[in-house]
Amino acid sequence: MQLSTKHLLGIRDLKSSDIQLILDTASQFKEVLQRPIKKVPTLRDVTIVNLFFENSTRTRISFELAEKRLSADTINFTASASSVSKGESLLDTVNNILSMKVDMVVMRHSASGAPHFLAKHIPAAIVNAGDGINEHPTQALLDAFSISEKLGTLQGKKIAIIGDIMHSRVALSNIYLLKKMGAEVTVAGPPTLIPKYMKDAFDINVEYDLKKVLEWCDVANVLRIQLERQNQVLFSSLREYSLAYGVNKKLLDSLNKEIIIMHPGPINRGVELDSDVADSKQSIILQQVENGVAVRMAVLYLLAGGGANQN
Ligand code: CP
Numbered sequence: 001m002q003l004s005t006k007h008l009l010g011i012r013d014l015k016s017s018d019i020q021l022i023l024d025t026a027s028q029f030k031e032v033l034q035r036p037i038k039k040v041p042t043l044r045d046v047t048i049v050n051l052f053f054e055n056s057t058r059t060r061i062s063f064e065l066a067e068k069r070l071s072a073d074t075i076n077f078t079a080s081a082s083s084v085s086k087g088e089s090l091l092d093t094v095n096n097i098l099s100m101k102v103d104m105v106v107m108r109h110s111a112s113g114a115p116h117f118l119a120k121h122i123p124a125a126i127v128n129a130g131d132g133i134n135e136h137p138t139q140a141l142l143d144a145f146s147i148s149e150k151l152g153t154l155q156g157k158k159i160a161i162i163g164d165i166m167h168s169r170v171a172l173s174n175i176y177l178l179k180k181m182g183a184e185v186t187v188a189g190p191p192t193l194i195p196k197y198m199k200d201a202f203d204i205n206v207e208y209d210l211k212k213v214l215e216w217c218d219v220a221n222v223l224r225i226q227l228e229r230q231n232q233v234l235f236s237s238l239r240e241y242s243l244a245y246g247v248n249k250k251l252l253d254s255l256n257k258e259i260i261i262m263h264p265g266p267i268n269r270g271v272e273l274d275s276d277v278a279d280s281k282q283s284i285i286l287q288q289v290e291n292g293v294a295v296r297m298a299v300l301y302l303l304a305g306g307g308a309n310q311n
Pocket residue numbers: 055056057058059060130136139264265266
């Protein structure tokens with residue numbers, strides 16, 4: 001089977017069959033990654049550039065590792081160390097790189113829509129590694145993979161996304177994906193951090209009470225306060241945010257069930273999540289990171305035109 005799309009720009013326009021194909025292919029790559037020799041020759045002679053115009057730890061390393069595991073040739077580009085700092089445009093930068101015969105572009109950019117703009121102007125396949133406050137599709141795919149691994153399915157599962165929903169590309173991609181795959185979604189946080197249009201636009205629940213949403217859900221995906229994307233005061237202080245919306249052990253122990261705790265990282269320990277929760281057996285945060293490599297291998301492989309078994 002093949003993907004119905006040339007690029008991975010977001011989850012919004014992805015078919016549920018594409019999502020399922022990526023998750024199934026990632027399972028095969030996860031099995032490859034358990035072997036003593038973790039490398040396969042699948043993308044030999046494919047050249048991929050990782051264009052990061054914004055900081056990243058997990059996504060950048062994960063894509064690079066996925067490319068190396070698939071035997072692709074990789075080039076890493078950091079905006080601050082490039083001619084972008086001399087005023088070169090995004091399109092000129094990318095066209096110069098592509099003239100060196102690059103097949104695929106993985107891009108993170110602070111401007112929402114930057115990868116969509118590039119997709120209209122260049123022939124290479126583009127993977128969105130996070131664009132502004134728009135989407136972070138591979139994060140949503142690895143989150144879905146991790147939930148399915150724990151619970152067997154996404155269908156009918158109750159997923160809470162808690163925190164700074166307004167500025168989160170992780171929240172948006174997760175909402176699109178979880179709804180397409182039959183999960184129930186509630187977003188929770190302070191009213192000032194949840195856009196009013198969301199409830200009706202996405203057919204999701206909105207909850208402002210942390211205890212209530214934790215009592216409801218099977219999985220809590222806790223998000224960071226994205227201070228770098230906020231240009232106005234939307235809550236009184238980090239301390240007060242933490243008192244009202246910080247997930248801590250006492251709160252989890254007061255529930256009559258054990259829920260799964262997720263976080264895309266980086267964590268602000270002691271703000272949205274306490275250390276004794278982040279590091280507990282309820283937390284699958286490091287499993288999310290581990291699964292990110294297999295999921296990104298699947299995305300790159302499928303966009304490169306793959307579709308056969310991985311053995
Ligand atoms: N989850 C995530 O995107 O982390 P990085 O910003 O470190 O890539």
